[in-house]
Amino acid sequence: MLRVGFIGTGRISDLHALEYLQDERARIVAVCDIDGETAERRAAGWDVPSTHVFSHHHELLAMPDLDLVEILLPHHLHHPVTLDAFAAGKHVSVQKPMALTLAQADEMVAAASTAGKLLRVYENFLHYPPVTQAIELIEAGEIGDPLTIRIKSNAGFSPNAWHLPLASLAWRFDPEKCGGGPLVFDDGHHKFALAWHFMGLAQEVHAWIGRMELMPGRILDAPSIVSWKFPGNRFGSLEVVYSPQLEVETRHYAQDDRVEITGTRGVLWINGGHGRLPGVPPLVLRREDRTRTFDDLPTGWELSFVHATRHLIDAYESGDPPRLTGAEGRDVLRFLLAAQQSAREGRAVPV
Ligand SMILES: NC(=O)c1ccc[n+]([C@@H]2O[C@H](COP(=O)([O-])OP(=O)(O)OC[C@H]3O[C@@H](n4cnc5c(N)ncnc54)[C@H](O)[C@@H]3O)[C@@H](O)[C@H]2O)c1
Incomplete structure (x- = not known):
């Protein structure tokens, strides 16, 4: 126990x-x-x-x-x-x-x-069922060798989004407490972790982090774009946008996440995370001349937490290292901090 x-x-x-x-x-x-x-x-x-x-x-x-x-x-x-x-x-x-x-x-x-x-x-995103399924497809060679990853994170609104207490938001707008902005740093961890999970640690990153004043003292770090280079001529990017009038389907944060991974043989799309745009399948695979959709995958975002915690209990029992280990978490943090530095200094920086 x-x-x-x-x-x-x-x-x-x-x-x-x-x-x-x-x-x-x-x-x-x-x-x-x-x-x-x-x-x-x-x-x-x-x-x-x-x-x-x-x-x-x-x-x-x-x-x-x-x-x-x-x-x-x-x-x-x-x-x-x-x-x-x-x-x-x-x-x-x-x-x-x-x-x-x-x-x-x-x-x-x-x-x-x-x-x-x-x-x-x-890092629960690694345990989200469409992500787990995507990893299996990549490991089975369905898209060939992955060459690029493109992530789009789109915050909007939803009448069904959960209630966020003011205190829960306040510290996220204070870089001393958050470490960066709410979207590219705090939420960005999930996106950089996905990039790391699918393609490894980047070598170099170049970021433009925008500023959107929501109210005095509340600066949202959007729209933003972060691009990076992995070893071996492979690339990634993250685009972050806040669209206040865009309705997103969710029971949690009103945010749609889309991931597109392109390989030598095909393309994979993971649609959704915190929330989703209605009418899109959670996972789509295009391999050579065929398209396969995975409509029946479980998509509740809470499942990413259920599986992440179960993974930890399994690791505790087996003695195997749990994902993310401290060293892996440090790698993702390195990526996050390099993006912040790049945006501050207006140049590409090594990760
Ligand atoms: N994995 C995810 O998808 C995900 C989503 C949201 C938040 N998070 C992470 O979870 C953490 C908490 O986020 P949250 O949204 O629940 O924030 P929150 O502000 O709602 O909760 C933080 C809690 O910590 C308490 N607290 C503050 N200082 C304390 C102290 N010194 N001692 C004891 N309690 C203290 C606050 O009273 C508050 O109840 C953050 O690290 C955040 O990045 C992860």
Whole structure:
């Protein structure tokens, strides 16, 4: 039985909790949030006794009967709280991006090694069923050798999007706490992780990051375009657009994600992620002269969390390294930071 404590019980923690609540191999035994009301509400929903609800992470980490912590905090807190968790002898699963700087990421990886504990960077997009299926098709040679990856991330609106508390948005517009903007840095982690997952680490990146003032002090990092070069004459790009009048189908964030991977023999399209544009199949394969659509794939975005958490529990049991390992999370962070640097300096930079 893996005994898990949640540090940070804000917006995303409900999806994070799903698999722990249904998998008999694990249990949420404690929660911590500086917002006491949120922590109490989550604890009640997850059957955590009120004696195990804390407002300071040190109190939760002092519990002897706790194996692993899920860290779901604003980004600037990932590094210090991870170090505290290793010092307390706990395994760590930390949300993406793992830290704000590579030096912090290095300290986290070193602390995991010193403590002899597992460090997992939680990147659920890699576990989204259409992505898993796409990987299988690529490994089976369906598109030949992948040459390019093109990712489009389109935020819009939806009457069914979930409620985002103001506090959940506020820190994302503060680069000191977020590390960059909400779309290219925070959400961009998912997109760079996909590029890394499908094609490996880029060598060089060139980014133009736009600025859209939503209200005084709230600058959205869009429209933006990031392009990069992989070793071996292969390329990728990410385009980020906010279209306030575009309706997106979702129960979560009102954002459509599209990925197109082109190889020597064919093309793969993954349509959707957080949300989708209605009427498009979740996965399409064009191989040579034939087109195949995968209409019946499960597409609920929450499934990416269910599978990501199940993968962690499997790894905990088997002793295999979980994706992303700390070192892999550092690679994706390297990519993210290089894109930010490129946009600041107006030039291509090595990753
Ligand atoms: N994987 C995904 O798709 C995905 C989606 C959304 C968010 N996230 C990540 O999850 C993390 C949390 O995001 P969120 O949207 O839930 O944010 P949020 O702001 O809704 O939740 C953060 C919570 O942390 C609490 N908190 C802040 N400082 C604290 C402290 N010192 N001690 C204890 N609690 C503290 C806040 O009160 C809040 O409840 C971030 O790292 C974010 O990038 C990932």
